[in-house]
Amino acid sequence: MPKVVFIEPTGVRREVDAPVGFSLMEVARQHGIAGIVAQCGGACACATCHVYVAPEWYDRLEPKEEMEEGMLELAFEPRARSRLSCQIHIRPDLEGLEVTVPAHQRIEPQ
Amino acid sequence: MISSILILGGGQAGAQAIDTLRRQGYEGRIVLVGDEPHLPYQRPPLSKKYLAGELDADRLPFKHRTYYEEHRVELELGIAATRIDRASRTVTLADGRTLSYDRLLLALGAGSRTLSTPGSDLPGVHYLRAIADVGPIRAGLTSGARVVVIGGGYIGLETAATARHLGCAVTVIEMADRLMARVVASSVSEYFAHEHRTQGVKVICNSRVVRIEREPGADAHAMRGLRVVCADGSTYEADVLVVGVGAVPNSALAAEAGLECENGIRVDRYCRTSDECIFAAGDCTHHPSVHFETQLRLESVDNAFEQSKSAALNMLGRATVHDRIPWFWSDQYDNKLLIVGLSQGFDQQVLRGDPATRSFSVCYLKGRELIAVEAVNHSSDYMAARRMIAERACPVIEKLADPHVPLKETV
Numbered sequence: 001m002p003k004v005v006f007i008e009p010t011g012v013r014r015e016v017d018a019p020v021g022f023s024l025m026e027v028a029r030q031h032g033i034a035g036i037v038a039q040c041g042g043a044c045a046c047a048t049c050h051v052y053v054a055p056e057w058y059d060r061l062e063p064k065e066e067m068e069e070g071m072l073e074l075a076f077e078p079r080a081r082s083r084l085s086c087q088i089h090i091r092p093d094l095e096g097l098e099v100t101v102p103a104h105q106r107i108e109p110q
Numbered sequence: 111m112i113s114s115i116l117i118l119g120g121g122q123a124g125a126q127a128i129d130t131l132r133r134q135g136y137e138g139r140i141v142l143v144g145d146e147p148h149l150p151y152q153r154p155p156l157s158k159k160y161l162a163g164e165l166d167a168d169r170l171p172f173k174h175r176t177y178y179e180e181h182r183v184e185l186e187l188g189i190a191a192t193r194i195d196r197a198s199r200t201v202t203l204a205d206g207r208t209l210s211y212d213r214l215l216l217a218l219g220a221g222s223r224t225l226s227t228p229g230s231d232l233p234g235v236h237y238l239r240a241i242a243d244v245g246p247i248r249a250g251l252t253s254g255a256r257v258v259v260i261g262g263g264y265i266g267l268e269t270a271a272t273a274r275h276l277g278c279a280v281t282v283i284e285m286a287d288r289l290m291a292r293v294v295a296s297s298v299s300e301y302f303a304h305e306h307r308t309q310g311v312k313v314i315c316n317s318r319v320v321r322i323e324r325e326p327g328a329d330a331h332a333m334r335g336l337r338v339v340c341a342d343g344s345t346y347e348a349d350v351l352v353v354g355v356g357a358v359p360n361s362a363l364a365a366e367a368g369l370e371c372e373n374g375i376r377v378d379r380y381c382r383t384s385d386e387c388i389f390a391a392g393d394c395t396h397h398p399s400v401h402f403e404t405q406l407r408l409e410s411v412d413n414a415f416e417q418s419k420s421a422a423l424n425m426l427g428r429a430t431v432h433d434r435i436p437w438f439w440s441d442q443y444d445n446k447l448l449i450v451g452l453s454q455g456f457d458q459q460v461l462r463g464d465p466a467t468r469s470f471s472v473c474y475l476k477g478r479e480l481i482a483v484e485a486v487n488h489s490s491d492y493m494a495a496r497r498m499i500a501e502r503a504c505p506v507i508e509k510l511a512d513p514h515v516p517l518k519e520t521v
Binding site: 022026029030032034039040041043044045046047066067068069070071073074075107108109 | 500
């Protein structure tokens with residue numbers, strides 16, 4: 001089973017098992033990765049599973065669809081390599097995939 | 111000192127409370143009681159991918175069993191709570207055992223509203239709410255099977271879309287004059303009616319079901335072969351009949367314990383019931399909306415999640431006001447409907463874009479303030495609206511009506 005790496009908002013690095021076919025969001029949720037909220041459970045409806053993908057991995061992922069682009073545009077502090085982890089599906093060749101979890105997932109201003 | 115927290119209900123709200131309590135450093139006892147035999151799981155896929163057979167059952171739970179072991183959560187699953195004794199701060203379970211609590215969270219959810227028309231108790235009349243409901247429905251969704259859905263709301267329409275996807279001959283019967291009439295604008299209703307009809311679904315509005323009977327010639331014990339009779343005399347034969355006519359809050363246990371209930375369990379903005387040791391969260395509550403200055407009962411993932419989070423913090427004595435703008439979504443075929451805010455009491459509706467392009471939104475204004483947006487296949491309008499509604503933004507109407515101006519730039 002591939003392993004993937006999450007860097008939690010506090011800087012803690014967690015390497016966890018990622019079953020092929022699962023979404024990266026599901027992997028995060030099962031392992032209780034801090035900072036991944038994932039309210040909608042993968043419907044691309046909440047933008048609370050936002051991650052920053054490591055440079056060497058970004059281009060190896062399936063490209064974003066329009067819905068995800070629109071969600072990310074106004075997610076918390078989007079960057080060039082932002083993705084919604086619910087839209088990243090684990091493949092065998094993603095062994096070692098590394099993503100960083102942003103400080104927040106909130107959409108509305110506080 | 112709080113050392114024992116008892117959670118009744120194993121849905122979104124129950125699961126979230128555990129997460130928040132442990133992340134906040136609460137070290138005391140947590141017991142979760144759920145009347146279904148499953149680990150706390152996600153309900154939204156039940157009418158979508160799980161019904162379609164495209165998502166395995168092991169992907170429904172929020173967390174695996176090991177999480178609960180590692181976080182020292184005692185799970186009492188497959189057993190109902192039957193009584194709350196507020197004086198002794200105990201809850202009695204169906205097998206007679208009692209559990210004590212310092213703080214109690216009622217995360218009891220809602221149940222399907224049932225039909226009372228004659229014949230609605232016949233075998234083969236299905237409701238869709240829990241994992242156990244899905245199997246018998248899915249078994250009938252074979253290619254060519256005649257599926258009748260009573261109720262053109264979220265659950266009914268998602269079920270219809272899934273059944274059509276599986277090759278069934280689908281009819282949706284709605285009592286109101288349009289689909290999802292309680293929750294969306296008529297332009298959105300029309301769009302979805304068109305989508306369903308294009309996919310081959312027979313959509314019948316303005317039709318009231320008066321009777322369900324066995325199809326002549328059908329085996330008396332068979333689960334199949336029902337006939338739905340409407341007020342105008344029209345009839346629809348069904349191999350599978352699914353009813354989705356709304357939900358009712360599970361508040362009986364609370365009411366029997368003398369807690370204030372009215373269209374759900376009454377809670378304040380701190381998610382506290384009329385008993386200061388008892389909190390409630392999710393679909394079972396009737397709660398204040400701080401932003402909209404009204405009382406709400408919501409059937410929504412976001413509300414269950416956020417209310418439960420607030421309730422958990424308040425149970426630990428960390429005063430937290432539940433103040434959220436509600437949002438909802440629905441998936442039907444390749445369409446995603448995203449709704450944020452509450453449109454009730456609006457003064458003006460503004461259409462952004464052309465439904466014929468399959469991507470548009472409807473904005474609602476009260477006075478000049480944006481109060482709700484329904485976005486069809488338009489995630490950027492939806493995301494912008496989540497912020498703008500919270501900020502009480504007042505968009506310029508001319509800009510709002512121009513789909514080429516991004517929503518966030520209409521202020």
